Amino acid sequence: MKKMLKKSLVVAVSAGLATLSFQTHATVGYFAHGYGIKAKGMGGAGVALPQDSLAAATNPAGMVLMGNRWDVGGEIFIPDRNATTAWGTGFNNPPATSTSYDGNGSGFGETWFLIPEFGYNKMMGNNWSFGVSVFGNGGMNTTWDAPIFSAGTNFATSSNHQTSIDLSQLFVSPTLSVKLDDKNSLGVSVNVVYQRIEINGVGDFGTLSSDAANLSDKGYDGSYGVGFKVGWIGQLTDTVSAGFSYQPKTNMKPFEKYKGLFAESGDFDIPANYAFGVSWKATPKMMIAADIQEIKYGGVRSIANPNTFGATGLLGTPAGPGFGWKDMTVYKLGANFQVNKDLVVRAGWAHGNQPIPAGETLFNVLAPAVVEDHLTLGFTMNMNGGELSGFYMHALDNQVAGVPGGSTTGPGANAAGTADIGMSQNAFGIAYGKKF
Numbered sequence: 001m002k003k004m005l006k007k008s009l010v011v012a013v014s015a016g017l018a019t020l021s022f023q024t025h026a027t028v029g030y031f032a033h034g035y036g037i038k039a040k041g042m043g044g045a046g047v048a049l050p051q052d053s054l055a056a057a058t059n060p061a062g063m064v065l066m067g068n069r070w071d072v073g074g075e076i077f078i079p080d081r082n083a084t085t086a087w088g089t090g091f092n093n094p095p096a097t098s099t100s101y102d103g104n105g106s107g108f109g110e111t112w113f114l115i116p117e118f119g120y121n122k123m124m125g126n127n128w129s130f131g132v133s134v135f136g137n138g139g140m141n142t143t144w145d146a147p148i149f150s151a152g153t154n155f156a157t158s159s160n161h162q163t164s165i166d167l168s169q170l171f172v173s174p175t176l177s178v179k180l181d182d183k184n185s186l187g188v189s190v191n192v193v194y195q196r197i198e199i200n201g202v203g204d205f206g207t208l209s210s211d212a213a214n215l216s217d218k219g220y221d222g223s224y225g226v227g228f229k230v231g232w233i234g235q236l237t238d239t240v241s242a243g244f245s246y247q248p249k250t251n252m253k254p255f256e257k258y259k260g261l262f263a264e265s266g267d268f269d270i271p272a273n274y275a276f277g278v279s280w281k282a283t284p285k286m287m288i289a290a291d292i293q294e295i296k297y298g299g300v301r302s303i304a305n306p307n308t309f310g311a312t313g314l315l316g317t318p319a320g321p322g323f324g325w326k327d328m329t330v331y332k333l334g335a336n337f338q339v340n341k342d343l344v345v346r347a348g349w350a351h352g353n354q355p356i357p358a359g360e361t362l363f364n365v366l367a368p369a370v371v372e373d374h375l376t377l378g379f380t381m382n383m384n385g386g387e388l389s390g391f392y393m394h395a396l397d398n399q400v401a402g403v404p405g406g407s408t409t410g411p412g413a414n415a416a417g418t419a420d421i422g423m424s425q426n427a428f429g430i431a432y433g434k435k436f
Helices: 002-019 060-065 152-157 203-208
Strands: 069-087 099-102 113-123 128-143 164-179 184-200 221-235 240-247 273-281 286-295 328-340 343-352 373-383 386-400 417-435
Touching: 060 128, 060 164, 060 184, 060 221, 060 240, 069 386, 113 417, 128 184
Parallel strands: none
Antiparallel strands: 069 099, 069 113, 069 417, 113 128, 128 164, 164 184, 184 221, 221 240, 240 273, 273 286, 286 328, 328 343, 343 373, 373 386, 386 417
């Protein structure tokens, strides 16, 4: 058994290291709308409906219900980001009324992103299992076509005037799951997390930073942390199951290269989140699943602090400006239908309440994560003794308009600024899974 556990961990770590070279990006705030290609095809719903060995990302209790299996897949994620900014007197010379920007960059790592995933689960008896899920938790990326925050006499403070951000998070989650009886299962995952970030073109905020030397244009910086996730799944009736999962805030090592930007000297913890779900076998061929997820962005100061410059403290201090995000509630609904013994089709919808208030848009030009509604389709085909699954997701275009003459202040003197930010997204992915 020890040899088997060691082999499983080696496979997982190897997959995790391979994943580090890719980007991970997201759709509900900066989290993904779902985890695992099958769940992604159902609007991300899966708290009470595990379908593959990526189940631990949603609910660790689902792994013991998957038996012996492995899954490997990838997603192509294509966001479309835009912004329009306007500055008050003193920011630009002469002041600009408004300017529109394209944040999509060019090619891999800017316009489109590859998000791999890997899962492995092994039964260690009739009633418990050990598995590992490797996945991108989320992230955010923009590469603007101009120096949005560079202006006037402060221009020389930024060594790279093209404004951009690239944040990605990788989870490697070893998981133990156990059947308490024939109706209930519990699971716990240890989340080993790596995140990295690079930010360019915000050096003109140097006069508003507690550490202007560690604010912008510093290249990539990495951060590590360890957390956990717990979950339960119970079969309430012959056709209805329920589930619950909880992940407390994951404390991450601060970003040293950007301690003059993020609150609490570069701190960027992963927010606590929890979810409830139900699944219903509506007919012998149709399964319906619904989840409600709460993401506690408000519990991380670098994410939640208002971005009102000059009123709450310098960038990098505990009370310093952040992104101004609020807690986010996400509703997910999905269905799958067994067309025949070799084909399952899926559809889903996910909706998240807006985490970015209208008065907090300016700093969120870096991360215009404003999409709210996601429509998904998916399928699974039996082939070669395994399963080939795919999905497509479209996040509807959404715009958040800044408050004209609002409270956000730019780096120039008397430079009240505002921004309108928007985003839409497309994604598609494929995975192969097999029982053993």
